Amino acid sequence: SDSAEAQALSAALMESQSKLDGVMQNLLSQAILSQKGRSEVNYHYSQIPNAMTNPPKDFEIVIKRQGEGPEAVIDPRNTQIVMSMETEKFGKMVVSMIVKDNKVYVIFVFAEKDYGEQGRGLIAKDFGEFQQKLADKNFLITGYQVKVDPAMCNIRPYLIPMLPHLEALLRKIDIEA
Numbered sequence: 001s002d003s004a005e006a007q008a009l010s011a012a013l014m015e016s017q018s019k020l021d022g023v024m025q026n027l028l029s030q031a032i033l034s035q036k037g038r039s040e041v042n043y044h045y046s047q048i049p050n051a052m053t054n055p056p057k058d059f060e061i062v063i064k065r066q067g068e069g070p071e072a073v074i075d076p077r078n079t080q081i082v083m084s085m086e087t088e089k090f091g092k093m094v095v096s097m098i099v100k101d102n103k104v105y106v107i108f109v110f111a112e113k114d115y116g117e118q119g120r121g122l123i124a125k126d127f128g129e130f131q132q133k134l135a136d137k138n139f140l141i142t143g144y145q146v147k148v149d150p151a152m153c154n155i156r157p158y159l160i161p162m163l164p165h166l167e168a169l170l171r172k173i174d175i176e177a
Helices: 004-033 113-136 156-162 166-176
Strands: 043-050 057-064 078-087 091-100 103-110 140-148
Touching: 091 113, 103 113, 113 140
Parallel strands: 103 140
Antiparallel strands: 043 057, 057 078, 078 091, 091 103
């Protein structure tokens, strides 16, 4: 019914579902990170609370390492940096920066088309300033893309391909099924 009690119950259930979804995403991230082959993982992953959103959401960063095992290091001149964040104006977005020597290619990914169009305009407007800030640190932006792709607006697609031998394992599971 449309009574006040029913609406309050519906709102409480929606809030609980949203919180449970956040818990599930965090558990999945932690499960990926704590796999048995952890010493072979070739990325660095961090979750940072982002208090600039209401309610606070996590800001996630993945940085690709060179090599495998515990000796793998982050080479600032040859890596990929992926940042996933929830924003107030543009919703969920991911910024992926591919670094080769002193050249940087940037990909901005938005979850929704409207946000992508707004983001494209804002990025084009402020791109010169961004380019100059990286130039001050001896990096040259060779280009950028703005995409709308809800599936890639999550950190998991970037984490999973970096796990060693995952593709072979998934094929093995598929064949055995």
